[in-house]
Amino acid sequence: xxxxxxxxxxxxxxxxxxxxxxxxxxxxxxxxxxxxxxxxxxxxxxxxxxxxxxxxxxxxxxxxxxxxxxxxxxxxxxxxxxxxxxxxxxxxxxxxxxxxxxxxxxxxxxxxxxxxxxxxxxxxxxxxxxxxxxxxxxxxxxxxxxxxxxxxxxxxxxxxxxxxxxxxxxxxxxxxxxxxxxxxxxxxxxxxxxxxxxxxxxxxxxxxxxxxxxxxxxxxxxxxxxxxxxxxxxxxxxxxxxxxxxxxxxxxxxxxxxxxxxxxxxxxxxxxxxxxxxxxxxxxxxxxxxxxxxxxxxxxxxxxxxxxxxxxxxxxxxxxxxxxxxxxxxxxxxxxxxxxxxxxxxxxxxxxxxxxxxxxxxxxxxxxxxxxxxxxxxxxxxx
Amino acid sequence: xxxxxxxxxxxxxxxxxxxxxxxxxxxxxxxxxxxxxxxxxxxxxxxxxxxxxxxxxxxxxxxxxxxxxxxxxxxxxxxxxxxxxxxxxx
Amino acid sequence: xxxxxxxxxxxxxxxxxxxxxxxxxxxxxxxxxxxxxxxxxxxxxxxxxxxxxxxxxxxxxxxxxxxxxxxxxxxxxxxxxxxxxxxxxxxxxxxxxxxxxxxxxxxxxxxxxxxxxxxxxxxxxxxxxxxxxxxxxxxxxxxxxxxxxxxxxxxxxxxxxxxxxxxxxxxxxxxxxxxxxxxxxxxxxxxxxxxxxxxxxxxxxxxxxxxxxxxxxxxxxxxxxxxxxxxxxxxxxxxxxxxxxxxxxxxxxxxxxxxxxxxxxxxxxx
Numbered sequence: 001x002x003x004x005x006x007x008x009x010x011x012x013x014x015x016x017x018x019x020x021x022x023x024x025x026x027x028x029x030x031x032x033x034x035x036x037x038x039x040x041x042x043x044x045x046x047x048x049x050x051x052x053x054x055x056x057x058x059x060x061x062x063x064x065x066x067x068x069x070x071x072x073x074x075x076x077x078x079x080x081x082x083x084x085x086x087x088x089x090x091x092x093x094x095x096x097x098x099x100x101x102x103x104x105x106x107x108x109x110x111x112x113x114x115x116x117x118x119x120x121x122x123x124x125x126x127x128x129x130x131x132x133x134x135x136x137x138x139x140x141x142x143x144x145x146x147x148x149x150x151x152x153x154x155x156x157x158x159x160x161x162x163x164x165x166x167x168x169x170x171x172x173x174x175x176x177x178x179x180x181x182x183x184x185x186x187x188x189x190x191x192x193x194x195x196x197x198x199x200x201x202x203x204x205x206x207x208x209x210x211x212x213x214x215x216x217x218x219x220x221x222x223x224x225x226x227x228x229x230x231x232x233x234x235x236x237x238x239x240x241x242x243x244x245x246x247x248x249x250x251x252x253x254x255x256x257x258x259x260x261x262x263x264x265x266x267x268x269x270x271x272x273x274x275x276x277x278x279x280x281x282x283x284x285x286x287x288x289x290x291x292x293x294x295x296x297x298x299x300x301x302x303x304x305x306x307x308x309x310x311x312x313x314x315x316x317x318x319x320x321x322x323x324x325x326x327x328x329x330x331x332x333x334x335x336x337x338x339x340x341x342x343x344x345x346x347x348x349x350x351x352x353x354x355x356x357x358x359x360x361x362x363x364x365x366x367x368x369x370x371x372x373x374x375x376x377x378x379x380x381x382x383x
Numbered sequence: 384x385x386x387x388x389x390x391x392x393x394x395x396x397x398x399x400x401x402x403x404x405x406x407x408x409x410x411x412x413x414x415x416x417x418x419x420x421x422x423x424x425x426x427x428x429x430x431x432x433x434x435x436x437x438x439x440x441x442x443x444x445x446x447x448x449x450x451x452x453x454x455x456x457x458x459x460x461x462x463x464x465x466x467x468x469x470x471x472x473x
Numbered sequence: 474x475x476x477x478x479x480x481x482x483x484x485x486x487x488x489x490x491x492x493x494x495x496x497x498x499x500x501x502x503x504x505x506x507x508x509x510x511x512x513x514x515x516x517x518x519x520x521x522x523x524x525x526x527x528x529x530x531x532x533x534x535x536x537x538x539x540x541x542x543x544x545x546x547x548x549x550x551x552x553x554x555x556x557x558x559x560x561x562x563x564x565x566x567x568x569x570x571x572x573x574x575x576x577x578x579x580x581x582x583x584x585x586x587x588x589x590x591x592x593x594x595x596x597x598x599x600x601x602x603x604x605x606x607x608x609x610x611x612x613x614x615x616x617x618x619x620x621x622x623x624x625x626x627x628x629x630x631x632x633x634x635x636x637x638x639x640x641x642x643x644x645x646x647x648x649x650x651x652x653x654x655x656x657x658x659x660x661x662x663x664x665x666x667x668x669x670x671x672x673x674x675x676x677x678x679x680x681x682x683x684x685x686x687x688x689x690x691x692x693x694x695x696x697x698x699x700x701x702x703x704x705x706x707x708x709x710x711x712x713x714x715x716x717x718x719x720x721x722x723x724x725x726x727x728x729x730x731x732x733x734x735x736x737x738x739x740x741x742x743x
Contacts, residue, residue: 041566069565069569072595076562076565076592076595077562079556079566080565080566081566082553082559082563082566083553083555083562083566084566084569086563087571087574089570091566106556106559109556113554213551213552213553213567215530215532215571215574216530216549216550221549221550221552222551222552223552223553223554224552224553225545225552225554401489414508414709415709415710416509416710416713419710420668420669438508453492456493457673458669458672459517460504460506460509460512460513460517461504461513462517465491465493465495467489467490468489468491470489
């Protein structure tokens, strides 16, 4: 379990030149962070709201003698990534919701073949062509595996551009340590906004783990595949994958908390929703409500045990999402009915306002006030 | 019916005549393409034998008439043939 | 010495001079392919060339989905499995990060000309330095004998039981001719395995395709008319005759373009 804080970069503090924050668009910052993390190859296809990420890569990767290909489609891009990563290259792919759907097949194949890549989804409104506004409606897609078969993919959800930059190296490390695709779940607000970023990056070490396709020079040929036609063989392979997921669950949970020590109401939110929630917490506290934030950073593995522990001290949980409610189901599973759960969401690419969140927090606090203890409490979810 | 593991073993009698072909009968699938292709019609599926794959493997009927033309090996999908050059005077 | 065999006599050493033996790059293992299936011949040709051109140790093969999905078990080189149709994209990824590798895809007619049309067209348009081995037997063998984009008009398959009708199912696609129009395609040819001389010509085409890749000239593709005796309801011999006499009427043999030798007739210089 890793506890992080997400204090915004203080742009007015004294920094030496190397540490001076730079105003960067989210898409560009994520691209540069991947480059600095040692990304060898980028494959992508233009789609709003992440086209700037591809464009930055189109300029920078050839400058550095690395690989950039604008594929014919997201289907092409994810399969190019599969090929490149199968040789041991460090690979990044990015897209947005409709393109991620096209990549679901590739994600399943990479999970089954144990090929590591990092995939960034800059979420937009859906379903279908939807809109180009930010959304969090791909939570199910990301955390429940995207494609067919019994697999999970680690999912990291930054809530600021600076955090996205910091998590990039982690993402490549996790991918390579466990031989799995890793998804970074961002959204259109984060992709398009500009925020100060301290341009200090981390480059994870390289390793040759012995499975990479490099040409069978003085060794037996290697095969990267997901086909195991004999049922017993496939069962054994799936158990191996499940063991891997168990290890990831144990070691790669990430979350952050603010103002939780005395919180009566805990807001659970990630990504841009968590930014809105922070403002809501400030306002709610001004009104005398004791509110805190539990912010999952790893959406898979979901910090269930950690959330359950935090929620024990609270009398209500308010989940805030830019969707009809997807993470709220994992919150429900984690809390096991012990704490009433309320929900505030906006659909179709709209961003909740701090005022809406404060209203729901206020309602949750009122409905679960101590003088009502013993009376039936309405669970205030919208659905 | 005889289940043959490898037809070359059946020739290990200290025979001195030149054998232009070694046939891996265990991997032959009895497709018959070599039978068609041999210009001297020297190959035949041996119906007295069923190999472990369940097929009648091919057999060279007259080693002395084989000219090592390699056509059988060129057409074989299972690469069961090894072809040798006939030494002068044999 | 014959594979899997002992010397003719355990008393005298084997002094016979080998003029043909099983290639080293072909794994010593029985294939799952049906008797008389063309895949066996084509795998063997590839293995012979990998041996002759000393390419095996730098080869990364890109497999596909179809009867030949198990090619990685039969060719002794590094191999990556692709989702159906995606092999040219997977090969692009391999080739771009491994400039010194020798990269080929091995694809059937459904893989390349149905689900994978976008991937092959764009790999060709980009002139990716890969060799595409396109095995065209006009049917979907692995899934039980359904119609393929290259199935002939009138041909009966399990999904065209009354024979392929142009009004319902369109015409067979001459995909290799289409690809040959693209400047990024440095070599495009169609051969067949219908008899030993044709097998020899197909091998020459594959060799030329490999040379074109090594010269860095662009994408090379060799379509090989192959057989599916079980899917066609024919004996292996009948299937070879069908390729030799019937399939070539729709899919004529020859070299469509060899840009290392000069531009194709009628195509604009780029």
